[in-house]
Amino acid sequence: MTNSAEQLPGRAMLHPEMVAAEDNQAMYRDGHRLDHAEGASKPLRSRPEPQPRGAKIHGNRPIDQAEAAARFIASPEHEKMHDERLWDLRQKRDREMHHIPEWEQLRSLASAIKEHTLTHLDEYLDQFEAHARANGIHVHWARDAAEHNRIVHGILSDHSAKSLIKSKSMLTEECGFRHYMASVGIEVIETDLGERIQQLDKEDPSHVVVPAVHKLRTDVAKVFADTIGTDPENSDVHYLAEAQREATRPLILAADAGMTGGNFVVAETGTFVVCTNEGNADLSANVPKLHIASIGIEKIIPRLEHLAVFVRLLSRSALGSPMTQYTSHFRGPRAGGEMHVVLVDNGRSERLGLEEFWTSLKCIRCGACMNTCPVYRRSGGLSYGATYSGPIGLIIDPTFNARKYSNLPFASSLNGSCTNVCPVKINIHEQIYAWRRELVKRHDVPLVKKAAMKAAGELLSRPAAYRAAIASADVALAHLPRFVIYNGLNAWGKHREVPHPPKQTFHSWYKANRGGTQ
């Protein structure tokens, strides 16, 4: 990262997604990256690599994450950029961590605060509601996604609002909010740059913090050319960012209502906090007179002082920056304005009752587990075919639909790096393991796999049969990887060589060299 691109003026102001993958051959003059024509340093690619698309969705049928991941890997420019960009975030996170001597204590503290709050959730939610009402905030309760959407629609109808600007919110993704709003004729304009790109491309966010991180700038150029009329040949990030700003700013200024999520809700003050890097939540909240905040009930913390713990962890974990550019506290409506908070359950209470999985509610949506996950980095977030991708997705998605997301807990090597980076110490990899057991118990696994595992279990528990099966190592190769080639294809040997069978097994060597007794 000694590239002169680091010193480019304005680079720090760009949304991370708008910064192209490092290009070692790029040329710079007077601090500006030279275009192909100016630099003449590298050949023009005839056609950019097409953007790989996410998992194929077939109603309730199990998502085939592996299939979508394979297509992502088959697009090497995308895969390489994605892996390196997110690994870079992970490294920046590590650097920030090393600046904080009490990092591990902070994580423990954050985890303890969340666990305390989740086990007293009703009390704190009641406290928040009372204090928020006293602050002049309208508080609504939504049992599920449909109720959330209806409530918001109702508020908008009361104000005859026809357009809504909103900042990024995973909760509204959960609720299928944009689709619902489209069905009732209300225009939604995403104000987070990455999320806006995704909206224009009719794709879900692929990452909870950097929603378009799977796209190359050539992909963005294509989306903008198709939707806001930019030059399809121009993928310069400054040009694209500026064009988007010009196209969206009038929509923001004319919007009837604004919507944000909420990163933290403080019970004792009846206030909430929104963290962004673009200031777009502040536009969404402050430009129109009507501000609606949709917030999951697990976002609550008891006291304002607890915020200090989480704010120190959030952006360091997410992007490796000490703090988000904007940490905005919303305390009540402005003069002449109106503020609504919709507290949404949508499966959270039920999750809270799951003995092995309730601590997944501690999640503060920093995305650190995604950035560190070697599987996620090589698969792209859209391969998961779910609102939440990456390690946290593997343990949350099945709570929404165990059948549809039954493959996801298997999309992990169980390496455990996710657990170690988690700022609130969710034992993510252990929950992935536990979900595998749970899905087998619920019979949400393929029958062929089931039969193979049963056969393996039987063979491995009968020494004589087992020895006969692997009498020579050549035979072993055919038999031992039963659990390895259960799917009928030689999945081991497709992209790697099989082990070289030795002359004899350890067992035969021992018998020959150490005699017959034990």
Next chain:
Amino acid sequence: MRIGLFVPCYIDAFFPQVGIATLELLERFGHEVVYPRDQTCCGQPMANSGFNTDCAATEALFVRNFSGFDYVVGPSGSCVHHVRDNFDAIEQTADVKEVRSRTYELVEFLHDVLKVDAFPWARFPHRVGLHNSCGTLRRLKHATPSELHEPFFSKPMDLLSRVDGIEFVKPARPDECCGFGGTFSVFEEVVSTKMGYDKVGDHARAGAEYIVSADSSCLMHQQGCAERIGVPLKFIHIAEILNGASA
């Protein structure tokens, strides 16, 4: 002391030299090492795939084979992790608990129990990249993982640095998973092999001649990946180096 030698199934079948090196190494320190003949597997492949009930009989067999030893030692971190941390398909009798708590992975056994500080017979004048498997690194805690803000230590490095002539290289992503992951290696074979390609490429760029690890399963996967894409690396289990393998 009397040690039960645990030779995991894939080491028995594909890497007998690792079992032999482990046996000989433990004997060098004057211990009685016994290989129970009826052993097969610890049950991990089924358990990791969620089929816990299918490994009950295999776990019971493991306990029958390894009861009564002072220690059970195996040269495979992920198998030992299974025995110690997950092995719960069978009733947790006193005997089962006893076997589980006495089961050690070779590196930690040498480092923590035997406290070995010299391998005078070992010489390995090569550049090696150390691969800590995720099982040894993040479960058995062989070393400090890069994600945590904790003082650095590395048990395999401690042991290997007592081998004459050895030189370590530093890959860019030293503790990134290589993509083996048990049945993950076939369930997600494309992602798994891509991770493997990246891993061997990282070590090769760092100048490694050998990748050394306490887990033959990771090495089996990495070797398969390296051979497929033509990365000229060699692979060796830590037991072999510590037992004096020359190359």
